[in-house]
Each structure stands twice: as structure tokens, then as C-alpha cells.
Amino acid sequence: MVDIAELRQLIVEAAPDRAQAEPALTCAEDEQLDGVIPFSSVIVLGVVVAVEDTYRIRVTKQMLQSALAGGATLRKLAVMIDQARPDKAGAGGAR
């Protein structure tokens, strides 16, 4: 399982304004990120780029759409990453 603490840090570092994103360091794993920080598109894609580089996965349209459906949470993002990791990925999940 992806380290949620590491994921929290990735989100804060992807945010233009670190102070505004700091609630992501302490919010619950199932809390909607859009409710606690300005989870704008540039942060979302910044997190995607960071996740791809850190975990050596490729995030696709379908994966992100699924993770954001109903509101993105840390747990949903962690599941998305886990499912795309080489030892768990189906066709097209890993690189």
C-alpha cells in the first residue's frame, strides 16, 4: 500500500501555495480533498506528474476519472497508485 504520509507531502509540494495546501497533511484519509484545500486542476495534474515520477506508473484518463469521481480523497489516490504499480497492473498500467 502506498504510504499516505508520502502522498500528503506530494500534494502539498504540488500546490502553488504551500500554506493553503497544508490541511492535506492532517486531514482524514477519506475526507474530500476539494473540501479542505483548493484542489485546483493545476494541483491535480501536478500531483499526477509527481505520482508518475515517484511511483514509476502512468496515470490514464480512466484512472484519474475514477479517483476523482465523487471527490478525490487520499485513500482513493492511494488505491489508484497501487492498482497501477507493476506488480498489480493490468495491461497498460505500469511502465
Add this chain to the structure above:
Amino acid sequence: MRVDVFTRAELDDALTAAELRELHLLGYQGPRADEWVAARAAAHRVLGLVDVLTEADGAPRVANGVLSLSHDGHWVAVALAPSGRVAVDLCARTNRERCAKVLHRLGVYGDPCMSWAGLECALKLRRRGVWTLLPDSSSIDSRGENVAAGQHGLGAVSVEPRGAGAIVRGIGDDVAVSWRSGDGYALAWAHETAIVVERKPAIKAAARSAALRGARAHRARLG
């Protein structure tokens, strides 16, 4: 259409009763709540103290006309038109490096803030999620390489400067955006008088149905 940009410092935090109720229901806290309130305050400066509520996909709605809001850094932008569909996006120049990194991955070049604002505008106008910009799983091979594009990015989205704006391709039908550079930000906006009805593949139609169900449930909760 008209487009206005306000600094947060010049906005108050007055909300209508319906907006207060929606803010409570949305459960926004801290910086996210501040941002939501600032966007409404900017809309009120243009429209007066009317209800600016939220669709299930996050787009703002008003009783008369069509509205788009964008906030970044110290600024809030408002675009308003009598009908059709409207979109505005403001990108603070302090985001330049982050935008450039993301845009490089997408294979989009040029002024990062202008290009990002143009892309966001197109997403808003077409009511598409940010995932639209990522490669489709069917275009990723077993090594994770995007076989539908070059070495970097999707390559299916482009922002082509044209006149006082750009043509954004790859997010549904082409979107013509206008843009300008402000003091510390880039601003892009677009307006279509007629809503483009797109024929969507089955997966997108299914997602749209889910979004519509969500919108109805959202309205029912607010009702």
C-alpha cells in the same frame, strides 16, 4: 459578454441565505471555503447580491444569464454572458513553473500561464474534467508508453496562439479563447452563444449520465 478581475482585498464576504446554506452543505473548510466565498463576492460585485449556487460539477449557476468564476492567488475573475456557455480562467504568474511542468508532460508549449489558462477555459466551456487531458488507457502500451503521441505527453491537446487569443484543440470541438496578460496573472476567457452538443463515445455518455444523476441528487439535497 463581460470579464472582470478583482483583487481579494477589494471584496467583502457577504453571502445570500441560499449561498450560506450551500456552503454549509458542501462542507468546505479553511482556504477552500475562503476561495468559494471570494468567488461569490466577486460575482456579487458584477451582478448584485443574487444567488450564485453550484452545479454538481462545480460550475456556478445564476438565475439569469451564464457565469464563470476563477480564482488564483490574490485575484478572482468573473465572466458573464446573457446566454450560451461562458468560461474564464485566471492563472497567477507565481504558478509559472508548476504549469510549465504539467504542460511539458502534456506536450503543450508556449507561455505556461497563458497556455494553462487557455486549456482550463476550454475544459470549463466543454464541461470536461481535468482527466480529459490525460492519455486514454487504450493508447498506453505494455511498457506504459503512450503509443498515440510522441515521447512526452498526450500530444492530442494543443494551444495555438491566434490573434488576441488561441485555438484550443483536443477538448471536444475546437475552442476559440481570448486572452490577455495582467499585472501578475494571465487571463483567458471564451463564450459560445450556442451550446455544442457532442456525440460522445459510450464511456463518456455513461460518465455524463452519472454526472446528471449526481446533479439531480445535489439539487434534491438543496431543495
